[in-house]
Amino acid sequence: MADFYAPCPKGLEGPLADELQALGVIDARARDAGVAFRGTLRTAMLVNLESRIASRVLMRVGDATYRSEDDVYAAALAVRWEEWFGPELTLKVETSAIKCPLKSIDFLTLRVKDAICDRLRERRGARPSIDTREPDVQVHLHLDRLQMTLYLDTTGAGLFRRGDARDTGLAPLKKNLAAGMLRIAGWQPGVPLYDPMCGSGTILSEAAEISLQRAPGLGRPFAFHNLAGFLASDWNPMYDAAEERALPVQPLPIWGSDIAGSAVEMTRENLTALGLQDSVHLKQVNVLETSAPAPEGMLITNPPYGVRVGEDEEMAAFYPEFGHLLKRRFAGWRAFILSGDLRLAKLIRLAASRRTPLFNGQIDCRLFEYRLVAGSNRTDDEAGDSRQDRLRSGSRETGNQEQND
Ligand SMILES: C[S@@+](CC[C@H](N)C(=O)[O-])C[C@H]1O[C@@H](n2cnc3c(N)ncnc32)[C@H](O)[C@@H]1O
Structure with missing residues (x-):
């Protein structure tokens, strides 16, 4: 089980929580501009395939309190990235921040990227290359005043596209x-x-x-296909059922x-x-x-x-x-x-x-x-x-x- 966060346009948190409950997600909780829920990667696949309101689905992989750039680097280095992807895939780090006391958001993005590359180089002998346009894997860093959270994106191009x-x-x-x-x-x-x-x-x-009754996610690729936890045996029947329903x-x-x-x-x-x-x-x-x-x-x-x-x-x-x-x-x-x-x-x-x-x-x-x-x-x-x-x-x-x- 993992914690997920599905961002959505502000104002649609309630409707998104209702939509996810109707999909069988058990503990969808409306937050600011998104909905938090618990589940497995299979749950995330289902939400990606069926949600009309979510913008994307993020899987929480780490969080920590922080006071400096070094804290952000250390927290990112501690995440077991190698369990989800290897150096052969391209990477992008995105950062969002609300009331972050540190000076440069760009520098924090760079530190997270360095930490992921350093960890993979150490564990897998090579580092991933960076692709800011069409990455295979996207990591989101979110910071508020005291807390930082790291997410792996399971979606890829936004669901609203x-x-x-x-x-x-x-x-x-x-x-x-x-x-x-x-x-x-x-x-x-x-x-x-x-x-x-x-x-x-x-x-x-x-x-x-x-x-x-067309599922909104038919006929498009998703980032979860690139993650090591992806199981075609979970995805294929779900996808086929959605296709047949139309x-x-x-x-x-x-x-x-x-x-x-x-x-x-x-x-x-x-x-x-x-x-x-x-x-x-x-x-x-x-x-x-x-x-x-x-x-x-x-x-x-x-x-x-x-x-x-x-x-x-x-x-x-x-x-x-x-x-x-x-x-x-x-x-x-x-x-x-x-x-x-x-x-x-x-x-x-x-x-x-x-x-x-x-x-x-x-x-x-x-x-x-x-x-x-x-x-x-x-x-x-x-x-x-x-x-x-x-x-x-x-x-x-x-x-x-x-x-x-
Ligand atoms: C904000 S856009 C709508 C965008 C649309 N919801 C979409 O997702 O593409 C407003 C539209 O109203 C149309 N419009 C403006 N005055 C109108 C009128 N008197 N009668 C009909 N359409 C009008 C414009 O041509 C424009 O396409």
Whole structure:
């Protein structure tokens, strides 16, 4: 048994602990920006294969209190690295620190690397070479004010890198943040889902993959393959079972749209790369001209943040109109809007039933939830408008047409 730590976007610790418990991890404990758990390397493989919310899975191999660079070197030298990997593999050391009193984090990284190389040279007659881009083995050093912890990374490239979403300038969400939003919303496969500002389609592709019961870790390499404790007899049946579980691609009640043709195109490309182009309905349209694609469902989206000059005012004008649209055309739906622009809360003119703090990278966001019930103080015009919309969306319930057509 070993201690593990799975980092995740800040705000998703609770959902990640729930996800791990559902996977059968027995003592998942939410910590700051991650979840701690105990288990075997087999447990770590399962979490790597199945978790949609974790960013990676780290195995704790040593810890100590420290006061100097020499203490850090000595603690790293004491770890039995040779039991996990040999000098033939390439190595990288990564360091994170909170309130570390020592001067140079880079120097501490170097000392840990030296300690690992010295130990392997002594025990195995050679030292590993360093590869900072694509190492076979990655060691994480974490320091707080008094304590240092050493971890072996079991993951490799971050778990949120699944699929293909390229950097498009559309500010794509990380896949694990999108998965966390879906979990916080309580969305389940089969519930109609609509992202009307879909950008590169991250929320849509996550929802489609969840619907088809695809394990997020299929078809990618993991760092644990390189570790000496790796047993193919544990991994192969687990992997085969996950592969067999996946459902055939089929049309799903998932809709996406965006005002930008380039965004819709990027979403289509991303879905196609995952073989999901026939599962999700896409359209280019201004959200303010759209309507509900089903009588009930969940609208989950993240509007642009006003980062460029002029966008601030544009967004301030947009929120009241967006709120008005939700009230008029999405009665019966629940809307979940992720935003780092906290003016939204006031300007949208709807009462949020929940606000969940979440970090999108460094941006402190809220996931606002709005329960859209038919408004009691609407004008007759709006009521008529809403009745017509519902009739229109009702006619679209059957078949597999695009919305708004
Ligand atoms: C922050 S991005 C969404 C990123 C997306 N969640 C992803 O993971 O790729 C916001 C998107 O809203 C779109 N957008 C902005 N104003 C819009 C409007 N009025 N109607 C529809 N889409 C709009 C932008 O084109 C952009 O693609």
